[in-house]
Amino acid sequence: MSLDPKRTVAELKELRALTSDDNGAQRVAWTDTWLKAREWFKSKLKGLPVEQHFDAAGNGWVTLPGASEKALLLGGHLDSVPNGGWLDGALDEMAGLEVLRRFAGEFNGRPPVTIRLVDWADEEGARFGRSLLGSSAFAGTHSIEADRKRTDKDGIRMEDALRRCGVEIDRFPEAEREQQNAAAYLELHIEQGPVLESKQLPLGVVLGTKGVERHTVTFHGQEAHSGSTPMKVRRDALAAASKLALEIRSIAGKHPDAVCTIGSVKTFPGIVTAVVGRCEAALDQRDLDAAVLAQMHREAKEASERFAREEKCTVEWSRIWNIEPIAFHPALIERCEQAIRETAGAVHKLPSGPLHDAAEVSRAGIPTVMMFVQSLGGISHNKIEDTKEEHLEMSVRALDRLATTTVEWIQAGKAGA
Numbered sequence: 271m272s273l274d275p276k277r278t279v280a281e282l283k284e285l286r287a288l289t290s291d292d293n294g295a296q297r298v299a300w301t302d303t304w305l306k307a308r309e310w311f312k313s314k315l316k317g318l319p320v321e322q323h324f325d326a327a328g329n330g331w332v333t334l335p336g337a338s339e340k341a342l343l344l345g346g347h348l349d350s351v352p353n354g355g356w357l358d359g360a361l362d363e364m365a366g367l368e369v370l371r372r373f374a375g376e377f378n379g380r381p382p383v384t385i386r387l388v389d390w391a392d393e394e395g396a397r398f399g400r401s402l403l404g405s406s407a408f409a410g411t412h413s414i415e416a417d418r419k420r421t422d423k424d425g426i427r428m429e430d431a432l433r434r435c436g437v438e439i440d441r442f443p444e445a446e447r448e449q450q451n452a453a454a455y456l457e458l459h460i461e462q463g464p465v466l467e468s469k470q471l472p473l474g475v476v477l478g479t480k481g482v483e484r485h486t487v488t489f490h491g492q493e494a495h496s497g498s499t500p501m502k503v504r505r506d507a508l509a510a511a512s513k514l515a516l517e518i519r520s521i522a523g524k525h526p527d528a529v530c531t532i533g534s535v536k537t538f539p540g541i542v543t544a545v546v547g548r549c550e551a552a553l554d555q556r557d558l559d560a561a562v563l564a565q566m567h568r569e570a571k572e573a574s575e576r577f578a579r580e581e582k583c584t585v586e587w588s589r590i591w592n593i594e595p596i597a598f599h600p601a602l603i604e605r606c607e608q609a610i611r612e613t614a615g616a617v618h619k620l621p622s623g624p625l626h627d628a629a630e631v632s633r634a635g636i637p638t639v640m641m642f643v644q645s646l647g648g649i650s651h652n653k654i655e656d657t658k659e660e661h662l663e664m665s666v667r668a669l670d671r672l673a674t675t676t677v678e679w680i681q682a683g684k685a686g687a
């Protein structure tokens with residue numbers, strides 16, 4: 271079979287028709303609709319000389335054995351957020367399948383190296399709040415003890431939901447076996463942001479995923495009656511938090527790709543007749559450079575202490591979660607750039623703000639790179655998520671080129687060097 275990018279678009283539409291409703295894609299991991307998507311995907315493998323199995327974390331693996339056991343990995347995820355879009359994760363998987371078909375066709379079922387396509391389980395963490403679940407098991411960075419007790423909004427335990435799909439959480443470490451012979455990992459994804467569209471470029475090479483520092487910043491003031499407490503003597507915790515919410519714009523603004531967000535603020539007692547005595551703000555800071563991330567964290571901390579003093583409050587910080595910046599492999603970045611240039615004429619290099627399974631694969635020490643295709647309006651995790659069909663087709667061609675040069679790179683013995 272030769273490469274047919276139009277088939278990828280047609281299959282994505284087929285998947286959309288099968289697993290979406292009026293509100294968008296409903297392929298939430300560990301649900302019946304997700305299992306239906308995986309069944310549908312399996313039906314697409316008929317007639318291909320491949321082996322398929324699921325690992326201990328529920329990741330689906332399709333292997334096209336090659337002359338060498340060394341493997342090129344391609345990946346995506348069929349799961350979606352509730353009311354999600356038709357491309358997030360699914361494009362990666364279906365484009366990967368098209369590339370695998372091309373290798374099977376061109377080399378009479380036996381390419382020079384082994385080609386493996388993975389459908390990561392539960393990339394989104396939409397139901398239990400744990401993203402990159404399957405890929406972290408693969409990478410050996412799972413958090414089984416913290417995860418098993420997680421519950422969904424109906425009180426169903428994560429451990430039980432996984433068991434219903436044939437996955438035992440205690441066996442997650444066995445998924446690390448799939449790392450064997452993995453020489454490189456490629457992932458195509460929609461950008462989910464506005465950068466490529468603003469530059470009028472269809473494709474970009476991803477330099478890495480930004481590191482994240484996520485904290486709860488709690489300001490303590492004094493609850494007091496809204497009617498009787500003069501403005502001058504108030505210790506208003508919300509006033510201090512508000513100053514920080516504005517200050518993070520200039521803290522992030524010093525660096526071209528840095529972002530800082532206060533996405534949630536809770537006030538206590540939270541009634542209109544009381545000055546806010548306690549305010550909990552959730553702060554998320556991201557950058558590709560660890561030094562920049564550390565600087566932003568320090569500056570936000572100093573600013574919060576200053577604002578607390580100004581408002582006669584105190585402040586305390588507690589870390590919710592963090593991950594280090596993950597830079598992709600220089601040799602693969604170079605090849606990705608070249609593949610895009612040959613396919614689309616021009617290329618842009620950018621970091622990824624959202625995390626992806628590719629970050630976990632890279633953490634496992636496997637040379638990795640990602641390619642982004644333009645998102646219309648920069649919108650994702652929404653049923654209106656979209657990309658021009660000509661750009662989708664171009665992305666399949668560019669991924670295919672990148673796969674070809676990556677196979678050459680693996681054959682030349684440079685992978686892992």
Ligand SMILES: [Zn+2]
Nearest residue numbers: 358359393459
């Ligand atoms: Zn995704």
